[in-house]
Amino acid sequence: MKKIVIIGGCAAGPKAASKCKRINPDNIVELYTLENMVSYSACGLPYFIGGIVPNVNNLLVRSPEEFKKMGIDVFLNHKCTKINPDKKTVIFNDEKEVSYDDLILCIGSNPFIPNIKNYNLKNVFNLKVIEDGINIKNFAQTSKSAVLIGAGYIALELLEAFIRNDIKTTVIEKSSRIMPVFDDEISDEIKQEILNNSKGLVEFINNDEVVEFLGNENFEGVITRNGVKVEADFCVVAVGVKPNVDIARDAGIEIGVTGAIKVDNKMRTSIENIWAAGDCTENIFIPTKQSVYRALGTIAYKQGRVAAINVNSDFTGVSEQFDGILGSMVTKFFNYSIAATGLSENAAKELTGYFNIVPISAAVEEYDKAGYMPKIGTLKVKLTVDKRTGEILGAQAIGTGDTDKRISVVASALRANLTIYEFLHLDLPYSPPFSSTIDPLLTAAYKLKQMIDS
Amino acid sequence: MKKIVIIGGCAAGPKAASKCKRINPDNIVELYTLENMVSYSACGLPYFIGGIVPNVNNLLVRSPEEFKKMGIDVFLNHKCTKINPDKKTVIFNDEKEVSYDDLILCIGSNPFIPNIKNYNLKNVFNLKVIEDGINIKNFAQTSKSAVLIGAGYIALELLEAFIRNDIKTTVIEKSSRIMPVFDDEISDEIKQEILNNSKGLVEFINNDEVVEFLGNENFEGVITRNGVKVEADFCVVAVGVKPNVDIARDAGIEIGVTGAIKVDNKMRTSIENIWAAGDCTENIFIPTKQSVYRALGTIAYKQGRVAAINVNSDFTGVSEQFDGILGSMVTKFFNYSIAATGLSENAAKELTGYFNIVPISAAVEEYDKAGYMPKIGTLKVKLTVDKRTGEILGAQAIGTGDTDKRISVVASALRANLTIYEFLHLDLPYSPPFSSTIDPLLTAAYKLKQMIDS
Numbered sequence: 001m002k003k004i005v006i007i008g009g010c011a012a013g014p015k016a017a018s019k020c021k022r023i024n025p026d027n028i029v030e031l032y033t034l035e036n037m038v039s040y041s042a043c044g045l046p047y048f049i050g051g052i053v054p055n056v057n058n059l060l061v062r063s064p065e066e067f068k069k070m071g072i073d074v075f076l077n078h079k080c081t082k083i084n085p086d087k088k089t090v091i092f093n094d095e096k097e098v099s100y101d102d103l104i105l106c107i108g109s110n111p112f113i114p115n116i117k118n119y120n121l122k123n124v125f126n127l128k129v130i131e132d133g134i135n136i137k138n139f140a141q142t143s144k145s146a147v148l149i150g151a152g153y154i155a156l157e158l159l160e161a162f163i164r165n166d167i168k169t170t171v172i173e174k175s176s177r178i179m180p181v182f183d184d185e186i187s188d189e190i191k192q193e194i195l196n197n198s199k200g201l202v203e204f205i206n207n208d209e210v211v212e213f214l215g216n217e218n219f220e221g222v223i224t225r226n227g228v229k230v231e232a233d234f235c236v237v238a239v240g241v242k243p244n245v246d247i248a249r250d251a252g253i254e255i256g257v258t259g260a261i262k263v264d265n266k267m268r269t270s271i272e273n274i275w276a277a278g279d280c281t282e283n284i285f286i287p288t289k290q291s292v293y294r295a296l297g298t299i300a301y302k303q304g305r306v307a308a309i310n311v312n313s314d315f316t317g318v319s320e321q322f323d324g325i326l327g328s329m330v331t332k333f334f335n336y337s338i339a340a341t342g343l344s345e346n347a348a349k350e351l352t353g354y355f356n357i358v359p360i361s362a363a364v365e366e367y368d369k370a371g372y373m374p375k376i377g378t379l380k381v382k383l384t385v386d387k388r389t390g391e392i393l394g395a396q397a398i399g400t401g402d403t404d405k406r407i408s409v410v411a412s413a414l415r416a417n418l419t420i421y422e423f424l425h426l427d428l429p430y431s432p433p434f435s436s437t438i439d440p441l442l443t444a445a446y447k448l449k450q451m452i453d454s
Numbered sequence: 455m456k457k458i459v460i461i462g463g464c465a466a467g468p469k470a471a472s473k474c475k476r477i478n479p480d481n482i483v484e485l486y487t488l489e490n491m492v493s494y495s496a497c498g499l500p501y502f503i504g505g506i507v508p509n510v511n512n513l514l515v516r517s518p519e520e521f522k523k524m525g526i527d528v529f530l531n532h533k534c535t536k537i538n539p540d541k542k543t544v545i546f547n548d549e550k551e552v553s554y555d556d557l558i559l560c561i562g563s564n565p566f567i568p569n570i571k572n573y574n575l576k577n578v579f580n581l582k583v584i585e586d587g588i589n590i591k592n593f594a595q596t597s598k599s600a601v602l603i604g605a606g607y608i609a610l611e612l613l614e615a616f617i618r619n620d621i622k623t624t625v626i627e628k629s630s631r632i633m634p635v636f637d638d639e640i641s642d643e644i645k646q647e648i649l650n651n652s653k654g655l656v657e658f659i660n661n662d663e664v665v666e667f668l669g670n671e672n673f674e675g676v677i678t679r680n681g682v683k684v685e686a687d688f689c690v691v692a693v694g695v696k697p698n699v700d701i702a703r704d705a706g707i708e709i710g711v712t713g714a715i716k717v718d719n720k721m722r723t724s725i726e727n728i729w730a731a732g733d734c735t736e737n738i739f740i741p742t743k744q745s746v747y748r749a750l751g752t753i754a755y756k757q758g759r760v761a762a763i764n765v766n767s768d769f770t771g772v773s774e775q776f777d778g779i780l781g782s783m784v785t786k787f788f789n790y791s792i793a794a795t796g797l798s799e800n801a802a803k804e805l806t807g808y809f810n811i812v813p814i815s816a817a818v819e820e821y822d823k824a825g826y827m828p829k830i831g832t833l834k835v836k837l838t839v840d841k842r843t844g845e846i847l848g849a850q851a852i853g854t855g856d857t858d859k860r861i862s863v864v865a866s867a868l869r870a871n872l873t874i875y876e877f878l879h880l881d882l883p884y885s886p887p888f889s890s891t892i893d894p895l896l897t898a899a900y901k902l903k904q905m906i907d908s
Binding site for chain 2: 011041043044047052053058059153157286296297298299301302305306318320321322323324325326327328329330331332337339340341370372373374402404405407408409410411412413415416417418421422423424425426427428429430431432433434435437438442446449453454
């Protein structure tokens with residue numbers, strides 16, 4: 001039996017709490033969050049804003065009462081302000097001191113705030129916690145226009161939500177293209193698809209950035225570095241997140257090269273009996289073994305579970321490793337989905353100075369089912385491999401077809417260091433309603449073999 | 455340049471022909487088929503019968519004229535009656551002798567015909583070639599009742615087609631359950647799902663077999679071994695296929711343990727310059743390295759391509775290997791899909807006498823997307839691994855959710871000998887419209903780890 005204090009109420013924290021209690025019901029498990037809600041799906045917020053998920057309560061996974069029934073005490077509105085590793089206590093709201101045997105930090109991330117003049121206006125939002133989602137939704141329902149700063153996948157999901165609310169949206173992105181996790185030509189196609197299917201409501205401004213907000217109390221618009229002025233009812237800043245590490249750093253916990261908390265594969269921090277999981281930690285990127293920072297719900301859940309198992313391994317004798325991530329992602333824009341895993345060709349080429357790899361890629365565009373079946377989609381899949389070994393480095397897929405399936409298959413192959421020679425004739429389940437006789441993925445692999453052979 | 459004769463017009467043959475011509479346009483490529491059509495998707499026939507594919511011509515991949523344009527001569531209505539390996543010729547329709555430099559046999563399979571008294575009646579069908587599909591469809595449109603003998607995946611696909619035609623169907627299956635590629639409890643669930651969603655049109659008779667057909671000229675019904683009499687307008691016999699090997703055996707080509715043509719991983723038969731691909735060949739089952747017989751379109755296509763590449767490797771210097779199959783399959787019954795790869799638990803247990811494996815399984819039933827998203831399906835996934843090593847042996851999935859994706863992921867992992875310890879935290883792409891935060895597959899893997907750890 002031990003007293004386990006878990007800080008963080010979104011994904012990793014609740015997962016770790018439930019698991020700690022389930023592993024040993026004698027454990028005292030306390031879950032603290034600075035929010036006034038606990039255990040919800042932040043990833044579902046864009047779908048709530050878009051009206052696909054009708055009620056914000058649908059996103060709640062487990063209420064404080066349900067945790068109570070499990071024997072877990074939840075403390076809302078508790079902001080951790082200090083960790084005392086020597087005393088094995090934590091301080092909340094600068095006053096309440098709580099002791100722990102083991103402490104699991106699931107303190108998440110904060111929105112990255114760009115340097116914009118006159119930033120602190122009403123009607124400027126981030127989308128991070130559930131309250132943000134509620135605020136944006138309330139505002140979106142009565143608004144006609146928005147500025148969206150950033151063009152990553154959260155921005156893309158918000159874009160669909162805004163179009164569903166008939167909001168004219170200007171997307172302003174510093175880089176030359178959107179969804180920079182994808183290669184240039186793929187991200188150009190994504191942009192075109194969005195423009196073609198957004199009822200004229202969307203405008204992109206690339207290669208430019210917002211330097212100033214207009215308005216006195218309320219947001220009224222933006223001015224960009226290139227002098228473009230865009231007026232709008234509200235603004236969402238979605239330029240990524242940074243790990244929340246201040247209390248960890250202050251406590252002497254080692255921060256990794258990415259700026260996030262450094263953990264080993266058991267989710268241990270550098271200080272004994274302090275563990276970390278989720279958005280506040282950095283990860284090993286399996287294809288390169290480098291440390292990377294990726295804040296994603298599915299990783300948070302897995303790490304929360306792994307941390308809980310290892311916190312209790314002195315009791316159970318069972319431990320578990322989290323070996324790292326592949327950078328897999330998927331999202332959608334209406335019926336069009338985009339997915340990726342591993343390295344893009346761009347990213348692989350940037351690594352050729354550090355790693356002995358020769359990236360080559362092949363793209364295939366095809367129906368995603370037998371061509372004669374109804375409601376078939378199309379799919380473009382781009383596979384990148386190391387020319388020297390044939391080892392798969394990564395893949396990207398876009399289209400109205402099932403991109404998610406293809407990227408999942410590559411994720412599995414990538415995790416296992418499969419070469420395209422083995423992947424080429426992979427026996428994927430086939431029948432006409434599900435895929436073409438030879439899956440586009442395998443055709444891409446075959447093209448790569450031809451490129452290597454020739 | 456060489457003269458390549460290819461026998462077989464459905465999947466492997468046309469694929470091999472196109473590839474042979476594309477690799478070296480100087481090749482003389484001749485494609486012979488005993489049918490009066492060439493190059494079509496036999497797998498699409500149930501969907502044509504069900505009316506999902508409106509016209510049988512939709513199933514045609516390439517016409518003889520299109521082959522002609524590619525420089526490939528197609529010979530319809532040519533039944534190969536003899537191979538003369540010494541002279542390097544083949545005889546068609548007992549008279550026409552054709553010489554070859556290389557011969558690729560894509561002579562397919564024949565329906566397995568059970569021993570039934572009074573079998574040769576009108577309105578008794580198999581579903582193998584395109585003409586069968588046309589005949590069944592014509593009959594189905596004016597019929598009220600059918601007997602379906604067999605309960606494998608072709609039978610299942612026909613069942614949906616018959617229900618779409620409002621045909622009362624009695625399925626008679628020798629074994630105690632349907633879809634025997636699945637474990638007992640899974641196949642029981644499939645049966646229940648069909649009964650619940652077939653508008654009362656379907657009846658199953660298991661543990662029984664048809665011994666006699668009723669009728670003089672036209673089929674009128676069946677009598678089973680247990681004395682059950684079922685009257686119906688027509689009958690489809692779908693109890694599997696057997697490889698078509700007679701002309702190969704007569705020519706001295708080695709037949710494998712399964713009764714199909716034995717080929718190496720280059721698709722070479724035992725006689726020089728004679729190759730084989732598709733349903734007439736046996737395959738290596740990768741998980742056990744045993745020879746198995748599986749007649750599937752996707753395998754035929756891949757083998758046709760591999761054969762063509764290797765036939766021409768003296769010209770190109772490029773060769774390719776076909777390493778075997780995983781037994782992956784997927785099919786559907788309306789919105790309910792069923793998929794599998796590798797070994798079922800039953801099959802794995804049967805092998806414990808021959809292989810040093812200890813199969814254990816875990817099943818998980820969950821939503822296949824975030825629970826708060828609209829139109830989510832459910833999914834049951836069962837994963838079987840070797841308890842000693844954690845190596846994945848196989849998986850089965852059923853449900854209204856995306857079973858195909860999960861089985862594709864396992865196929866990839868299985869091909870790569872991934873253990874569940876590696877598979878457990880696989881970084882599959884996640885967002886709410888596509889999967890739950892921790893995919894059911896990974897939850898099943900986690901349950902297995904717990905079983906092994908405890």
